[in-house]
Amino acid sequence: MNYSFKHLILAGMAMLAGTLAYAQVTTSSLSGRVTDEKGQPALGAAVVATHEPSGTVYGAVVNENGQYNIVGMRAGGPYKIEVSSVGYASVVYKDVTIQLADAYKLDAVLKESNEFLQEVVVIGTAKSKFSSEKTGAATNISNAQMTALPTVSRSIEDVTRLSPYGGNGMSFAGTDGRTANFTVDGANFNNNFGLNDGLPGGGNPISLDAIEELQVVISPYDVRQTNFIGGGVNAITKSGTNTFRGTAYVYHKNEYMRGDYVDGQAVSGARDKDRNTIYGLTLGGPIIKNKLFFFVSAEMAKSPSVAVRWRASENGVGSDIKYLSYCSVADMERVAEHVKTKYGYDPGSFTDFPADESNKKILVRLDWNINEKNRLAVRYNYTNNIQWNAPNASSMDGGTRSAYGRTSLYSMAFSNSMYSINNLVHSVSVDLNSRINNNLSNQFLATFSKLDDVRGTNSSEFPFIDIQDGTDTNTQYMALGLELFTHNNAVHNTVFNVKDDLVYYKGDHKLTMGLNYEYQMADNAYMRNGTGYYRYASVDDFINGEAPEVVCLTYGYDGETNPAARVQFHKAGIYAQDEWNATERFKLTYGLRLDGLFFSNADLTTNNAIKAIDYYENDGSIRHIDTGKWPAAQVSVSPRIGFKWDILGDKSLALRGGTGFFSGRLPLVFFTNMPTNSGMVQYQAQLNEKNLANKGIEGGMSNFKGGLVTDAHGKATTQALLDKLIGLGYPSTISPDGGTVPSSISAVDRKFKMPQVWKTSLALDYNFPTSFPFSLSVEGIYNKKINDVTISDWSMLNPDGFARWSGADNRPIFPETFRTGTKAFVLSNTHRGYGYSASVTMNMSPCKGLSIMAAYTHTVSKEVTGMPGSAAESAFTYVPSAAGPNRLKLHNSQYVTPDRFIASLTHHDKCGNHFSFIYETWRGGANYSYMLANDMNGDGYSYDALYIPTDKEVADGQFRFVSDSDRDRFMDYVHNDKYLSKHQGSYAEGYSVYSPWVHRVDFGYKHDFKIRIGKTVNTLQLSVDMKNVLNLFNSRWGVSKYMNSKLNSGRILKYESTDAEGYPVFSTPSAVSGNTQTWSYSYTIGQCWYASVGIKYMFN
Secondary structure (H helix, E strand, O other): OOHHHHHHHHHHHHOOOOEOOOOOOOOEEEEEEEEEOOOOEOOOOEEEEEEOOOOEEEEEEOOOOOEEEEEEEOOEEEEEEEEEOOOEOEEEEEEEEEOOOOEEEOOEEEOEOEOOEOEEEEEOHHHOHHHOOOOOOEEEEEHHHHHHOOOOOOOHHHHHHHOOOOOEOOEOOOOOHHHOEEEEOOEEOOOOOOOOOOOOOOOOOOOHHHEEEEEEEOOOOOOOOOOOOOOEEEEEEOOOOOOOEEEEEEEEEOOOOEOOEEOOEEOOOOOOOOOEEEEEEEEEEEEEOOOEEEEEEEEEEEEOOEOOOOEEEOOOOOEOOOOEEEEEHHHHHHHHHHHHHHHOOOOOOOOOOEOOEEEEEEEEEEEEEOOOOEEEEEEEEEEEEEEEEOOOOOOOOOOOOOOOOOOOOOOEEOHHHOEEEEEEEEEEEEEEEEEEEOOEEEEEEEEEEEEEEEEEOOOOOOOEEEEEOOOOOOOEEEEEOOOOOOOOOEEEEEEEEEEEEEEEEEOOEEEEEEEEEEEEEEEEEOOOOOOOEEEEOOHHHHHHOOOOOEEEEEEEHHHOOOOOEEEEEEEEEEEEEEEEEOOOOEEEEEEEEEEEEEEOOOOOOOOHHHHOOOEEOOOOOEEOOOOOOOOOOEEEEEEEEEEEEEOOOOOOEEEEEEEEEEEOOOOOHHHHHHHHOOOOOEEEEEEOHHHHHHHOOOOHHHHHOOOOOOOOOOOOOHHHHHHHHHHOOOOOOOOOOOOOOOOEEEEEOOOOOOOEEEEEEEEEEEEOOOOOOEEEEEEEEEEEEEEEEEEEEOOEOOHHHOOEOOOOOOOEOOOOOOEOOOEEEEEEEEOOOEEEEEEEEEEEEEEOOEEEEEEEEEEEEEEOOOOOOOOHHHHHHOOOEOOOOOOOOOEEOOOOOOEEEEEEEEEEOOOOEEEEEEEEEEEOOOEEOOEEOOOOOOOOOOOEEOEEOOHHHHHOOOOEEOOHHHHHHHHHHHHHOHHHHHOOOEEOOOOOEEOOOEEEEEEEEEEEEEEEEOOEEEEEEEEEEEEOHHHHOOOOOOOOEEEOHHHHHHEEEEEEEEOOOOOEEEEOOOOOOOOOOOEEEOOOHHHOOEEEEEEEEEEO
16 A cells, blocks of 8 residues: 555545444435437436425436436435436436435437427336346335235334345344344444344334335445445335325234144143234424425334243143243242241242333434435434343353253243343434535435433342252252342443545446444443342252352442443444446446444553463463453455446346455444453452362352341341452452452453455346236355454363363363463454355236235355353353364354245235235244253363264264163164254254244235315225234144254253263263154244234325
């Protein structure tokens, strides 16, 4: 890079003082070529496009090459486009609809005017799918399609399944849904923090009735689109027009509008109160005709529901079909009475788990046609959502977590262990589109989003308690107390973006140059075990005051009760692109974007006690961790090139594709883990026999015999436990110079880069020579990871030097001293990983009012880790391995749906009937791993990959069992299982056992009643939407199958011991045999048919 070019880039970036914003597209454009009958350019011809609903007018003049271009247009329509020139008959195109982010191409041929020919009118030209100039994979979904879609949840995620690459929430093409990019009018609506894969605002941040159009992009070679690895979703909201239009609607569903049987078995709790009523309205119209418009939307939903359907069993015999836990009513009553009597604590009910939820949404938008050259749009959105949840499934600190959830077949919890989340969203966008002259235009977009998630509880102050079943098999049995991750748990996320795009037309070239900037800040108050945590081996141990296995507490220093961690960063991007119409049939798009990421270290303080710890590289060299510094500034380079070739010159056959780099994002929770676990914000005490021995604390866990730690009044308070820990020598204050070493460390490598992937695609589009629109597209995409995310524990020694077992399963044996110091989970990058997908899509409209779409997609995605969970150790743990989680092999993504087919049919008739069907079938989506039932290799985690022996290895004694019965039952199961039988002689690959095919049909019906009021005709619409219709007729149809609960999520073999010859010896759980079915129906309410009814009044 030469000196002047380098300084040009730096100067451009300095203009905005920062980095890579969410530069998503909010408008559309129109371009084409205008010639006379001889094919010569119609220089000086005028092109005028009028957005008929609002009267907004856009214009351009044809240049010397016959080209015209209009940018910054409202998406949608209908448009009337008039092409005129002196001496020629005007050509008028009507009913033209332009899709979001579309570069719509419309060519015109002008004929000399005469007394018989003054104007040529063309109707419905825009219906062709190939008018678009897209090069990569993208799907546009109009408001009409969203309205017709059968949807009971009325969510964005229900709409995105119309993309061939969708169908699994916000996960696209086998990627983590938390990394998808969702924008509304260009504003960030992402779940930036990433505690789950849902959208902010409780997963439904904006009303469908407020959206004009939505676009799902997978590989757009437009350099303006960024900030995703798998896919992005861009939505634009509705605008007012010259006509006052509005709607008022109510949608309702309840527990009697759904099925209650699966495979002939009644689903327990199916008729428990579970209702949802949505009230909403929209109104839009002119403030000043043709000049100033408004649009408002308001929606409110109330949902009396149930958070937990599991119940304790009367006799201790569990049933996943009946939602009965092995935990008995008698034991629940004993524990409840004990804590009420001894500690004065009410744990709540264990038979009733009410969860009244609510959601409120408001949107206001103004559109101002300032003059012929400048247009401004301003939008504000507010969402307030409250929902209730069961306690965390199994996460804990200070010991090996159980493989069984706290509310499951194995365990039960009390209602005061539930927690609520209050999701708040405030979002503003300002979008100014300016046409400076015939060749130069500009878009300025500024957005602000504030997203808050705050947890709540009905519990009084009390520690969270896990009780195991007393079998010494790490089996969860009961839970009670204030949920272990809820106390002082809040996330406050602020995002500000600004971008400016300048577009210049020169001959056959459309040049785009842009800058963008983003500031993002996240405050995270997160005190794991903030009111204390205890784990007991059995109910008797808890009631009798025996020593607990684990005690934990997170607390602030010097009496601070509300400690919080903060991460701030700036992103800046600069990009340029040329769209070159090389010939009338070939268009080439090429560009480059540079994105910088700059963290602020102002909120961090180095913990010198951590920095002093020596950690060892594989080559023996020493490295250190500085939790007072974020990653150094990094600049990512993303070149892209795309093309489209009209092969035959008549738009019937097109070849398109491209290749380029795409930079994404990572949930902020993985960054805030560092200051949260740095020991400077708060201290996390994790006590067990081993940890106390290492600290030299006499008596070990017997210090906690006699029951929970209480204050002078017999209450199990947080302060009482804190005083106890300080008395044992745990720190109460801290200084940066001295620091302190926490129980575990989280850090981010100084060389860490945001995820980046190289995408390449090729597609063939064919428009059949029929009298109606009928098209077929075949597309393939290949992805190669450039910078993917991984996590490792620096304290673990290299297992290559460890002893190994004899025999076929010769994995390394971790010694007691496999850690050199405190656990240190460090976020870093890997280049390993790839994926590909192939899809076939058909669209047709054989007659007026009938539209049909069908698409099949096959997806493969290989990765090192999908970063499951949100805590550093969770992300590190949840991927099966044989040689320990520092040695993960490439495996199938846990997020991939390998095969999916979707078809939709909508029909509207003249009698006001609207029919809609969706057929969807898929394989996978619930992806399992075959593992051992316990921690065989001794790395401290029960995620040990299963070795699948060959018949010969078993026969030759290279793989050994405790008995012939165990051997025969296990091998019979292997032979009968499709995955295991094909992979004998190897370790089971993580997340590679796919749930079987499931087939579902959704149906929607609406009927319009016309109501005449004066000179206007309004519409009253009644509707019914039904999901999984076939299940109404047969309780097996449309029901997903998941792994048989008897197989314990794939843990089908248990390591027992090592024999005298050094061979591992295994036992087979009693439930595993050749007769054991791998898959069983999911006996849950969500698998049954369910319906929603609605009434909507529409006036204009």
